[in-house]
Amino acid sequence: MSILEVRDLTVTFPGGIQAVRGVSYDVAQGEVLGIVGESGSGKSVTSLAIMGLLPQNAVVSGSVKLHGQELLGMDEGELTRVRGKAISMIFQDPLSAFTPVYTIGDQIAEAVRVHQKVGKDKAAKRAVELLDLVGIPHPDVRAKAFPHEFSGGMRQRAMIAMAIANDPDLLICDEPTTALDVTIQAQVLEVLKTAQAETGAGIVMITHDLGVIAGMADRVLVMYAGRPVEQGVVDDIYYRPRMPYTMGLLASIPRVDGEQDTLVPIEGNPPSPAALPPGCPFAPRCPMHIDACDDEEPPLTQIGGGRYVACIRSREIEHKGMTGADVFPVPVIPPSDVARVPREERETVLELDNLVRHYPLMKGAVFKRRVGTVHAVDGITFDIAEGETLALVGESGCGKTTTLQQIMQLTPPQSGRVVVLGKDSSKLDKAARKALRGDLQIVFQDPMAALDPRMPVGDIIAEPLRAHGRKNVPQRVAELLTLVGLAPEHAERYPQQFSGGQRQRIGIARALALEPKLIVLDEPVSALDVSIQAGVINLLEELKNRLGLSYLFVAHDLAVVRHLADRVAVMYLGRIAEIGAVENVYDRPAHPYTQALLSAIPLPDPEMERSRKRILLEGDLPSPADPPSGCRFRTRCPKFARLSEAEKRRCVDEEPSVARLARAKDHGAACHYAEEIEVITASEHQEEQ
Amino acid sequence: MRSKVVLGRLLRNRQARYGGIALLLLIALAYIGPYLGAYDWTDKDFLAFLSPPDADHWWGTTSIGQDMYAVTLRGMQKSIVIGLLVALFATGLAALVGAFAGYFGGWVDKLLMWGVDLLLVLPSFLIIAIISPRLRGASWLWFVVLLAAFAWMITSRVVRSMTLSLREREYVQAALYMGIPRWKIILRHIVPNLSSLLIIDATLNVSGAVIGEAALSFFGFGIQPPDVSLGTLIAEGARNATGYPWLFAFPAGLLVLLVLAINLIGDGLRDALDPGSNS
Numbered sequence: 001m002s003i004l005e006v007r008d009l010t011v012t013f014p015g016g017i018q019a020v021r022g023v024s025y026d027v028a029q030g031e032v033l034g035i036v037g038e039s040g041s042g043k044s045v046t047s048l049a050i051m052g053l054l055p056q057n058a059v060v061s062g063s064v065k066l067h068g069q070e071l072l073g074m075d076e077g078e079l080t081r082v083r084g085k086a087i088s089m090i091f092q093d094p095l096s097a098f099t100p101v102y103t104i105g106d107q108i109a110e111a112v113r114v115h116q117k118v119g120k121d122k123a124a125k126r127a128v129e130l131l132d133l134v135g136i137p138h139p140d141v142r143a144k145a146f147p148h149e150f151s152g153g154m155r156q157r158a159m160i161a162m163a164i165a166n167d168p169d170l171l172i173c174d175e176p177t178t179a180l181d182v183t184i185q186a187q188v189l190e191v192l193k194t195a196q197a198e199t200g201a202g203i204v205m206i207t208h209d210l211g212v213i214a215g216m217a218d219r220v221l222v223m224y225a226g227r228p229v230e231q232g233v234v235d236d237i238y239y240r241p242r243m244p245y246t247m248g249l250l251a252s253i254p255r256v257d258g259e260q261d262t263l264v265p266i267e268g269n270p271p272s273p274a275a276l277p278p279g280c281p282f283a284p285r286c287p288m289h290i291d292a293c294d295d296e297e298p299p300l301t302q303i304g305g306g307r308y309v310a311c312i313r314s315r316e317i318e319h320k321g322m323t324g325a326d327v328f329p330v331p332v333i334p335p336s337d338v339a340r341v342p343r344e345e346r347e348t349v350l351e352l353d354n355l356v357r358h359y360p361l362m363k364g365a366v367f368k369r370r371v372g373t374v375h376a377v378d379g380i381t382f383d384i385a386e387g388e389t390l391a392l393v394g395e396s397g398c399g400k401t402t403t404l405q406q407i408m409q410l411t412p413p414q415s416g417r418v419v420v421l422g423k424d425s426s427k428l429d430k431a432a433r434k435a436l437r438g439d440l441q442i443v444f445q446d447p448m449a450a451l452d453p454r455m456p457v458g459d460i461i462a463e464p465l466r467a468h469g470r471k472n473v474p475q476r477v478a479e480l481l482t483l484v485g486l487a488p489e490h491a492e493r494y495p496q497q498f499s500g501g502q503r504q505r506i507g508i509a510r511a512l513a514l515e516p517k518l519i520v521l522d523e524p525v526s527a528l529d530v531s532i533q534a535g536v537i538n539l540l541e542e543l544k545n546r547l548g549l550s551y552l553f554v555a556h557d558l559a560v561v562r563h564l565a566d567r568v569a570v571m572y573l574g575r576i577a578e579i580g581a582v583e584n585v586y587d588r589p590a591h592p593y594t595q596a597l598l599s600a601i602p603l604p605d606p607e608m609e610r611s612r613k614r615i616l617l618e619g620d621l622p623s624p625a626d627p628p629s630g631c632r633f634r635t636r637c638p639k640f641a642r643l644s645e646a647e648k649r650r651c652v653d654e655e656p657s658v659a660r661l662a663r664a665k666d667h668g669a670a671c672h673y674a675e676e677i678e679v680i681t682a683s684e685h686q687e688e689q
Numbered sequence: 690m691r692s693k694v695v696l697g698r699l700l701r702n703r704q705a706r707y708g709g710i711a712l713l714l715l716i717a718l719a720y721i722g723p724y725l726g727a728y729d730w731t732d733k734d735f736l737a738f739l740s741p742p743d744a745d746h747w748w749g750t751t752s753i754g755q756d757m758y759a760v761t762l763r764g765m766q767k768s769i770v771i772g773l774l775v776a777l778f779a780t781g782l783a784a785l786v787g788a789f790a791g792y793f794g795g796w797v798d799k800l801l802m803w804g805v806d807l808l809l810v811l812p813s814f815l816i817i818a819i820i821s822p823r824l825r826g827a828s829w830l831w832f833v834v835l836l837a838a839f840a841w842m843i844t845s846r847v848v849r850s851m852t853l854s855l856r857e858r859e860y861v862q863a864a865l866y867m868g869i870p871r872w873k874i875i876l877r878h879i880v881p882n883l884s885s886l887l888i889i890d891a892t893l894n895v896s897g898a899v900i901g902e903a904a905l906s907f908f909g910f911g912i913q914p915p916d917v918s919l920g921t922l923i924a925e926g927a928r929n930a931t932g933y934p935w936l937f938a939f940p941a942g943l944l945v946l947l948v949l950a951i952n953l954i955g956d957g958l959r960d961a962l963d964p965g966s967n968s
Binding site: 408433434437438440441442444445446449450451452453454455456458459462463464467468491492494495496497510514 | 690691694858859860862863864866867868869873877878881882884962963964965
C-alpha cells in the first residue's frame, strides 16, 4: 500500500518554463525512494510542489495523493494540517531552516503543539525526547540553546527531530547532507535511518550524491531536464542501468575505492528548461544518439517488474549488456614524462616547514583585548616535488584554506617557513615576489565568484599576462582558451554566459596564463555537477601531464582526491594527521581519523554500502580556539576509547608528531598507536572471518 | 577588450542611442542656436517688454526686453558644461575616495572617512561664501570645483561600504595573487562593479548641479548678472510662472530635456556595463 502517489506532475513557471514535466512515482510505507539528478533537473521543484510550497505564480498540474487524498488544489488551511503532520520536509541548509531568535527546544515544541493538543510542558518534554532520539548529547540543556549555538551537523539533527515530531507518514529530504562534512554526513544519515525505523515513514531522498542514494534508497528515480528518465530498484539502477544518462552519471563519479582508471565525462551541458531540444532532451549529449531520437521524446516505459526507462534504445543496451564505459568515449590522457623520474631526484617546488598561523580572538567594542588564540594552522610540514599532486584534505575548519592563503600571500609567516621553488617567502623583496607569482597560481572553488562578472573572458585571461608584461596577449588568450577546451571566439563573452564547468575552465586558463610551475587548486570541482566534474578533473590531469605542472590540491571530497592526487595529507585541527602516497593512505590508513574519514564516504555501490562497516565519529570538531591537550583528535577518537588508562595518559599529555610507518616507503601518521587497517571495503562479513 | 565590448553594447543599446542623439541636439542648440536667432543675448528690445512668444521674439521677452531665446541658450551653454563636469568630478571623487578607503582599510580608511565626515559637518554654503570673493574674476571653472567638492561625500560612504564586501570576493583575491598592484585592482575590479550605483549617482548630480548653481547665484556667488545660466533663469522665471509662463517654461523645459537625455545615456551605459542585462 503506497502512502504517496504522484501522477503526471507538471510545474510551469511564468514565461512557459516547464521545470517539471510529468513525474509519476509511488512511495510505500517504510520505503526510501531516492531521486537523483543534476542541478536544474527539477528534483527540488517536484518536492516543493508536493508540499504546496511553490510560489503563487507557478502552475502545478497532475495529481498528488497522500493516503488516497488529493493534495493539489487543497485549500491552504487543510494543507497546513497535512504539512508537518503527515508530510515533513528536511531542507539542505539547516541554518536558514530555523528561526534564529527562538531556542531549538521551543521550535520543536511548537511543531508538536501546532498539530497535537498537548500542554506546553508536555511539548517541551517531547522536544527533549526527540533531541535525545537524534543523538544530541545533553538534550535537556541543548534544547535551551539557540540555532547559532549548534554546529551544522547538530542543527541538521535538530531539523530531523522537528520533522519527526508528529510521527509523519512521509519524510521529504532535500539534499539533507550536502552542506555537511563526510563524518557528520555519516552521523546524520545514521540518524535518518533511526528516525525512519522509529516512525515507519516513507522517505523521499533528493540528492545529487549517488553514494548517499546507494546506501539509503530502496528504489531510485533518475531525473533529467524535468522528467524521470529511469526508475527501478536500487541494484538494477546501479548495476544494470538502461538509459545512457544514468550510465554516464555512474561512470563519471570518482570512487574512493579506486575502481576506475579514467573518469568518463558526459559532454555538453543539461538543456535549459526554456529551450528544450526536440525529441529526447538528452539526445544532444548522448553518444548513442540516432536520428530517431530527435523525432519525439521517448515516454517512460516499463521494462520488467517495477523498472521504467525512457530511451528508445534501452532494449539494445539490455541485450548487449553495455556499461557507461562502453557507451561513452573514454578519454585518453597522455602519461607524464616527469613521473618516470624517481621522486627524490625531482626538484622540490613547494616546501612548508612547521608553518604556523594563529589569529588573535578579540573582544570588546572600544578597547579591544585579546581573549584567546585561534590555532588555525599549528605547525604543518610537507613538500611537493615537480610533476606531483599533493592533496590536502580535511573537514571544514581544519585549516586547509588558511594554509593556502599563507602560501599564496608570499609574505613572511608568523612562524616556520614557506619555500616556493627554492625561494623563501620571508626573504622576498617586492620585485622577486611579483616574479614568483608568475610561477604560483591559484584556481578557486566557486567559478562564479572567482571571475570578475564585469569583465569579458578575454580580459580576465589577459590580466595576468598584461600585469607581467607579456607580448602577443590576444594570441596567447586564444591559445589558452583552446587548451582548456573552449573556443577562441568566447573571449568577448562575459563569465555569466558560461555554465559552471566552462567557468571553471576559464579559471584554469587564467591560472595557466603565465605558465606556472605550481598551481594551487582550492576545491576546484566541488561546486560542479558530477557529469561536469569528471570533465574538469580529466582536464586537470591532462594539463598536469602535458605541461609538467605540480598541484597543491585542497579538497574535502576524498574520492576526487584519490583520483587526482599522488600524495595526500590529512589535516585535523590545524595539524597533519596522516601523510603519504595515495595508495598507502587510502588502502592502509593508520590514523584513526583517516580511518573514520574514509569509512564515512558513501560508495556508489549498493551492495557494498549495505554490508559496509562504518567507523562513526562522536560529536563535532572541537573549536580551534581551544584545542584539546596532547593529541587533538583524542576527544573523538574511537581508538582512544578502547585504550587502557596508562595508554590514554600518553594521548592526553603528549602531542604526537608525524612519524614514518615502518612498513611503507612514503607513509606517516601522527598517532601514538598507529595501526594500518583497511576500511574502505571493510564489511561486517569480513569482520566475522 | 572590455572597452571594445562595452562600446559595442552601448552603441547597440537603443536608450543610449536616443539619449546620445538628444544630448547632441541640445548641445547643437546651445552653441549653434544663437546664430539663428535675430537677437543677441545682450540686446534689449525696448519696444517689447514681457511680450509672449511671437514671430519676432520666438520665445518671448523678459521684463527688460531681452530676447528669451537668446538668453536661454546662452544660459544653457554654461549649464550643460557645469552640470556634466560637476557630475563627473563629484562621482569620480566619491568612487575613488570610497573605494580606496574601503579597500585599504586601516589608517587610510580612517583618514579619508574623517575628511568625509568633516566635509559633511561643515556647512558648504559658508565655505563657498568665504572662498567666493577671492575667486571673483577667476575662471568659472573654479565654481565647478566648488560645487563638486560638496556633492560627493554621501556617495563615497556608500561606495566604501560596498567596497568592503567587494574586496572579499575571490576575483579580487585572484588579482592580488596574480601580482597586480592594488590601485589597479581598485580601478579595474572594484570601481566597474560599482558602476550601476555610480552612474545613477552621476545622472542625479547633473540636475542637482544645475539647480544648485542657481541657488548659489541667487546668493550672489557663481554666475553673476548680467551673465545668465539655466539655473538663474529658472529661479527668476519661477516667480512669474503663472503670469508669464514663457519666462519659466523654456529654461525649465530645456533642463528637463537635458536631464532626460543624460538619464537615457546613463541607463544605456549601465546596461552596457552590466553583463546581466539583456541588451
